[in-house]
Structure formats: C-alpha cells, structure tokens
Amino acid sequence: MGRLIVCDHPLIQHKMTFIRDKNTNTKDFRELVDEVATLMAYEITRDVPLVSVNVETPVAVAECKVVSGRMVGLIPILRAGLGMVEGMLKLIPSAKVGHIGLARNPETLRPVEYYINLPTDATERLLIVIDPMLATGGSANAAIESLKNRGCKQIKLMCLIAAPEGVEAVQKAHPDIDIYLAALDSRLDEHGYIIPGLGDAGDRLFGTMHN
Numbered sequence: 330m331g332r333l334i335v336c337d338h339p340l341i342q343h344k345m346t347f348i349r350d351k352n353t354n355t356k357d358f359r360e361l362v363d364e365v366a367t368l369m370a371y372e373i374t375r376d377v378p379l380v381s382v383n384v385e386t387p388v389a390v391a392e393c394k395v396v397s398g399r400m401v402g403l404i405p406i407l408r409a410g411l412g413m414v415e416g417m418l419k420l421i422p423s424a425k426v427g428h429i430g431l432a433r434n435p436e437t438l439r440p441v442e443y444y445i446n447l448p449t450d451a452t453e454r455l456l457i458v459i460d461p462m463l464a465t466g467g468s469a470n471a472a473i474e475s476l477k478n479r480g481c482k483q484i485k486l487m488c489l490i491a492a493p494e495g496v497e498a499v500q501k502a503h504p505d506i507d508i509y510l511a512a513l514d515s516r517l518d519e520h521g522y523i524i525p526g527l528g529d530a531g532d533r534l535f536g537t538m539h540n
C-alpha cells in the first residue's frame with residue numbers, strides 16, 4: 330500500500346487556516362496556496378536520488394551531493410492544480426510541467442478528461458500529480474490512470490485537502506501511489522464537497538465564484 334503523508338508542519342497548518350477562511354480574498358488565497366505548495370515540495374522531494382560531486386571550497390575539496398538532473402515532472406490537474414505549480418517550481422526549477430484537464434460533472438461527480446499534454450520524457454521522470462482537492466478521488470484516479478496508460482511508472486499525488494473517501498478510492502485503485510496532503514478532513518457532503526474543506530478550489534483561485 331502506498332504511504333499517506335500528512336504534511337502538518339506548523340507553517341503549513343497556519344497557512345491552511347487562512348486558505349480555508351471564506352473571507353480570504355482571491356489574491357491572498359492564491360498566494361497562500363502557492364506558499365503551501367512550496368512547503369510541500371520540500372517534503373515530497375525528500376527521497377529524490379542524489380549524486381556525489383566534489384566541489385572546491387576556498388580551503389579544501391568537499392564531497393557533496395546534488396539532486397540528479399531531469400528528475401521531476403509536475404502534472405497539475407486543470408484548473409485548480411495550476412495554483413500549486415509556481416510554488417513547487419520555486420524549489421524544483423528543473424521540473425517539467427505537463428497538464429491534464431479534467432472537470433467533474435456536477436451531477437454524476439465523474440471526471441471528464443478534456444486535455445492532456447505531457448513532457449516528452451515523462452516516462453523517465455518522477456511525476457507529481459497536483460490538485461488542491463481530493464474529494465471522491467475520481468479526478469486523481471483518472472489522471473493517474475491516464476499517466477499509467479502512457480507508460481509512466483513513478484507517480485506521486487499531492488493535494489492540499491482530502492476526504493477519507495478520496496484517499497480510500499486512490500489507495501484501492503492505485504495501491505502503489507504515495508499520497509501527500511496538507512490536511513485530511515472529515516467527509517464529503519451530498520454534492521461531493523469536502524467538509525469542512527475550503528469550497529471550490531478552482532473558483533477561489535481564479536475568482537469565478539457564482540454568488
């Protein structure tokens with residue numbers, strides 16, 4: 330079974346409080362999501378391979394390590410996953426970015442894939458699927474399945490908030506996948522929203538709330 334890692338660093342918990350708050354405006358929400366993505370990037374790259382290099386300090390040769398090149402691909406699920414890309418690229422600037430467009434049908438809650446574009450060397454990279462919300466798990470599962478169907482083998486999933494139902498669905502369909510979260514919430518409501526959650530992540534990131 331893949332690991333479930335809840336990244337509960339105090340700075341992440343602090344920022345998540347304001348991300349959840351309905352009174353946080355679009356600009357602040359976007360900045361906070363970006364910041365949490367940067368902090369989570371630190372944790373999700375904890376086990377990337379290193380290679381040894383020697384560097385000359387002003388006084389001696391030091392045996393050092395560098396992250397081996399061309400390691401990571403970021404795969405945001407459109408739209409809301411886009412809000413986490415820049416924050417991760419701050420720590421992993423050599424990552425390439427692929428996109429998977431999925432939208433949940435509000436009645437069936439089933440995801441519909443409307444776009445996919447992956448880096449040409451995606452099968453050689455550790456791919457991090459990113460989406461703020463893991464609700465029923467339908468979107469994450471569809472994205473992971475799409476990647477696997479194209480020959481990708483090393484895949485992790487990174488979300489801000491998950492419902493237990495979503496975690497269980499991903500673990501059942503893809504038991505090889507590690508899941509990284511900033512918070513694990515209580516449940517889903519009858520519309521497939523995470524409770525207490527943060528509302529609709531895409532709408533809050535892009536200011537498209539219908540109210």
Ligand SMILES: O=P(O)(O)OC[C@H]1O[C@H](OP(=O)(O)OP(=O)(O)O)[C@H](O)[C@@H]1O
Binds near residue numbers: 434461
């Ligand atoms: O786990 P699930 O039940 O599949 O729900 C989670 C999905 O729902 C949201 O996207 P949405 O369909 O609202 O699209 P958007 O990002 O364009 O707003 C969210 O960003 C996830 O992709």
Ligand SMILES: O=c1cc[nH]c(=O)[nH]1
Binds near residue numbers: 521
């Ligand atoms: O709570 C939820 C569930 C799915 N998608 C969201 O943006 N929020």
Ligand SMILES: [Mg+2]
Binds near residue numbers: 409529530531532
């Ligand atoms: Mg949405």
